[in-house]
Amino acid sequence: MSTTGDDYDSLSKEEREARDKADREREGAEQAALPYSWKQQLADADIEIPVPKGTRAKQLDVIIQKKKLSVGLKGQEPIMSGELCKEIKVEDSTWTVEDQQIVLVHLEKLNQQQWWENILTHHPKIDTKKIVPENSRLSDLDGETRGMVEKMMFDNQQKQLGKPTSDEMKKMEAIQKFQSAHPELDFSNAKIS
Template sequence: MSESRDQSPSAEERRKKDAEDRKREEEEQATLPYKWTQTLTEAEVSVPIPGNLKSRDLIVELKKTHIKVAIKGQDSIIDGDFPHSILVDDSTWTLISGPNNTKDINITLAKAPGSNWWAHIVTSAPKLDTTKITPENSKLSDLDGETRGMVEKMMYDQEMKRQGKPTSDEQKKQDMLSKFMQQHPEMDFSNAKIG
C-alpha cells in the first residue's frame, strides 16, 4: 500500500516563495527608467530627468494604447504599448522640480473603465503579480454605478446574515411566495419548502 502525501506547499513555503517573488519584482522594477504606482482608476508614472531641461526639450506622447517619453535628440526613455487603453483626454503630464537640480516628468494616466490592475506600464516591461496587490481603501462613490450596486447588495446581504435575517434574494423569494399564496387561497401550502 502506497502512502499518499499532500503535495501542496506549506504556509511557510508559500510565504517564502511570495517574499522571493516580491523581491524579484522589486529588483526588476528598480531597473526601469521610471517609477510607477496605480489605483483602480489611474496609473502614476514618474520619470527622472536632468534639472536643466525644460518642457520644450521633451517629447511626451500619450495615445489610447501607447506612450512615448523622450528627451529631444536622444533615445526614448519609455516607448511602448499600454496593457490596457487609457482615456487620453483625462490623462496629463507635468514637469516637477526636485532636489539637487533634478526634475521629474509626472504622468497621470486615466485608465479606461474596466481595465482594473495593470501588471506593467508598457507591455515590454517586467510584469507585477496583480493578484498580490493590496488596494487602498476606496469609497463607494469611486465605483461606477453597476459595480457600486453589486458592492452595496453584497454589504447589505452580509449585514442581514450577521443579524440572522434573510438576504435580499431570500427576501425576494419569500415575498414572491407570499404573493402567490394570497393569489391562490384555494391551495394548501402547509408542506411548502422554500429552496
C-alpha cells in the same frame, strides 16, 4: 514569476513564503532598475520619470498614443519609449512637470478591469496575482454596482442579526398585501418559506 509553475502548489507553506519573498525582492530590484517608477489602480496608471532639475515642459518631447509612450528631453534619446502593455484612452491621459524635476504621466486604461504587468512591453513584468488593491469607497462605484453592494451588505447584516433579508422582506410584504386584499381566505396553517 516563478509562482505560476505547477511545482508551486506542491510546496509547503514555508517554501511558498520563501519563494514569494524571493520573487518580491527580484521584482522590486527589476522595477528599481527602470528609469521611472509607477503605480496603478484598476482604472489608471501613474508614472514618475526623473529629469534634470530645472526642466521645463517646453524642453520635453512626450508622445502619448493608444499603444505607445515616449518621454524624453528634446534632441536626446528618450528616457523611456516603447509599446504600452495595454491600450489607453488617449484623450483622458495627461502629463505634467512637477517641481521642474519629475515628469508625471497619467494613463487612463481602456480596460478598467485589468491589472497591468508592466508599462512598456519590453520591461520586466510584475505578478498581477499578488496585487493587493486599496480599499475602495462605495462612492467610487457606479449606481448599479453600488446598489448591489449595499443590498449585499444589508442582507449580510440582517442574517447576522437573525432578521429577514431584503428578498424575504419583499415576500412577506407581498403576502401581507394579498392577505389584506383577500380576508376571506384562511392562512393560519399556511407554510411560507
